[in-house]
Amino acid sequence: MKTNCCSCVIVNYNDAINTKKLALTLIGFPYISTVCIVDNASVDDSRKVLETIDHPDIHLVWNQHNGGYGAGNNTGIRYLKEQENPKYILIANPDVIVEESLIDHLLQELEGDESLAAVTGQPINLEQEARQLAGWNLTNIVDYLLTINAVLSKFWCRKIRVKGKYCDCLSGSLLMVKAEIMLTYGMYDERFFLYGEENVLGWKLRQAGFRSCVIQDTYIHAHSVSIKRAIRSTWERQKLLMTSHRLFIKEYYGIHPVGLFLLSPYFTISAMMNAAIIRLKERKS
Numbered sequence: 001m002k003t004n005c006c007s008c009v010i011v012n013y014n015d016a017i018n019t020k021k022l023a024l025t026l027i028g029f030p031y032i033s034t035v036c037i038v039d040n041a042s043v044d045d046s047r048k049v050l051e052t053i054d055h056p057d058i059h060l061v062w063n064q065h066n067g068g069y070g071a072g073n074n075t076g077i078r079y080l081k082e083q084e085n086p087k088y089i090l091i092a093n094p095d096v097i098v099e100e101s102l103i104d105h106l107l108q109e110l111e112g113d114e115s116l117a118a119v120t121g122q123p124i125n126l127e128q129e130a131r132q133l134a135g136w137n138l139t140n141i142v143d144y145l146l147t148i149n150a151v152l153s154k155f156w157c158r159k160i161r162v163k164g165k166y167c168d169c170l171s172g173s174l175l176m177v178k179a180e181i182m183l184t185y186g187m188y189d190e191r192f193f194l195y196g197e198e199n200v201l202g203w204k205l206r207q208a209g210f211r212s213c214v215i216q217d218t219y220i221h222a223h224s225v226s227i228k229r230a231i232r233s234t235w236e237r238q239k240l241l242m243t244s245h246r247l248f249i250k251e252y253y254g255i256h257p258v259g260l261f262l263l264s265p266y267f268t269i270s271a272m273m274n275a276a277i278i279r280l281k282e283r284k285s
Contacts, residue, residue, distance in 0.1 A: 005031060005033070005086065005087045005088060005107070006031050006032055006033065006086055006087070006088040006089065006090055006103070006107060006176070007032070007033055007034040007035070007036065007080045007084050007086035007088075007089055007090070008023075008026050008032055008034070008035045008036065008089070008090040008091075008092060009035075009036050009038065009073055009076030009077060009080065009089060009090070009091050009092070010022060010023055010035065010036070010037050010038070010076075010092050010093075010094055011037075011038045011040055011069060011072035011073055011076065011093075011094075012037055012038065012039045012040065012042060012046055012050065012094055013039070013040040013041075013042050013046075013066060013072075014042045014043065014044045014046060015046070015094045015095070016039075016042065016044070016045070016046035016047075016049035016050050017049060018094040018095055019037055019046075019050065019094040020049060020050060020052075020053055022092060022094055022096065022097075022098070023035045023037055023053065023055075023058050024053070024055070024058070025098065026090070026092070026098065026103075027055055027057055027058055029100045029103050030100075031103055031104065031107055032090070032103065033057065033084060033086065034057050034058075034059060034080065034083070034084050034086070035057065035058045035059070036059045036061060036076045036079050036080050036083075037050060037053075037058065037059070037060050037061065037076075038061045038063060038072045038073070038075050038076040038079075039060065039061070039062050039063060040063050040066040040067070040068075040069075040071075040072045041062075041063050041064060041065050041066040047062070059079070059083070061075060061076060061079055063075060067190060067193075068190065068192065068193035068194055069172075069188075069192075069193070069194050069197060070188025070189060070190050070192050070193075070197045070200075071188070071190040073091055073188055073197075074187055074188050074190060077089055077091075077179075077182060077183065077187070078183075080179075081179065081183060085179075086179050087178070087179060087180075088107060088110060088176055088177065088178060088179060089176070089177050089179050089182060090103070090106075090174070090175075090176045091172070091174070091175050091176070091177065092173070092174045093172070093173040093174065093221065095173075095221060095222040096123075096173055096174050096219055096220060096221050096222075097219065097220035097221075097222075098174065098219045098220075099217075099219070101217065102121050102217045102218075102219055103176075105121075105215055105217050106119050106120070106121065106176040106215065106217075107176070109213065109215055110176060110178055113211075113213075115209075115210060115211050116178070116210065116211055116212065116213060117177060117178055117181045117182070117185070117186065117205045117208075117210035117211065117212060118170055118175050118176065118177045118178075118182075118186075118201070118205065118210075118212040118213075119170070119175065119176050119212065119213050119214070119215060120134055120135065120170040120171055120174055120175040120176070120212075120214055120215075121134070121174070121214070121215055121216075121217040121218055121219050122134050122214065122215075122216060122217065122218045122219075123171055123173055123174070123218070123219060123220075123221040124218050124219070124220055124221070125220065125221065125222070126220060126222055132171060132173075132221065133171065134170065134171050134214040135167035135168075135169060135170050135171065135212065135213070135214040136167055136168065136169050137167055137168045137169070138168045138169060138199065138202060138203060138206070141249060141253045141255065144245075144248075144249065144253070145249070145263070145266070148241075148242070148245050148267075148270055149266075149269075149270040149273060149274070150270075150273055150274040150277045150278075151273055151277075165213045165214050165215065166211050166212070166213050167202075167212055167213065167214060168202040168203070168205075168206050168212065169198045169199055169201070169202030169203075169212065170198060170201075170202065170212050170214065171198060171221075172197050172198045172201075173221045174219055174221070175212075181205070181208075181210060184208075185204055185205060185207075185208035185210065186201050186204050186205055186208075187201075187204075188200065188201060189251075191247060191251070192244050192247060192248075193240065193243075193244075194231075194240055194241075194244070195240060195241045195244040195245075196241075196244030196245065196247070196248050199248055199252070200248065200252065203252050234275045234278050234279055234282075235271070235275045237275075238271040238272075238274045238275045238278075239271055241271070241274075242267040242268070242270060242271045245267065246260060246263075246267060249263075
């Protein structure tokens, strides 16, 4: 495998310190040729912090408005295609910690399987605990709706859990994609401002006949640290999450508008329950 065959996109919004730290780490890995930081119109001192980066292979792109996580990544992917034309692209949240061996193994997995479009590792938290799904499957709309509620999902998540390493969707905190497949068949749906991007990408790649997979190597994800900096209210985050769920079942499962209207109370109740459970956990910790 050639060195410098992979480029990386990191979308920053008000999290420049973590973004800078990750970019400087990644650019030191032999397989990473370029890191593109896309600042999504941050309203803090991100520009001042990021402009202190002095490395020829770390590129800064400034979006004039915050179009959301997917739009920011799309900007970075298109930029890298035009400037570097990499074979592979790593998409990473600012709040991840990655070892060089993980990048090596992600590349090996993609190189060795023509049917693969995307791959990730196992996310763990700062306490070395696995608290987040690395990958999952998209089944039917009933399963999907049941898994968006924090209480019901405890009994229903087994329906979407991965059996083996292949799956439909990968955690969006860190994944590596084949650039040409991503640009031709994937890319993020920019109607989704935040949340749900993984489901859309997984749906698109599956429809195009490609697979995604999860390898056993781990990486640390300080889950939602960046999101919490951007949207401090738990309730507002849950409302935004439900907006994405509504959009997904409308656009991809094709639910009738009447059905979507009838489901409105369920989305509201789920957002309230999820927010209450999150607050309770935060108080206990």
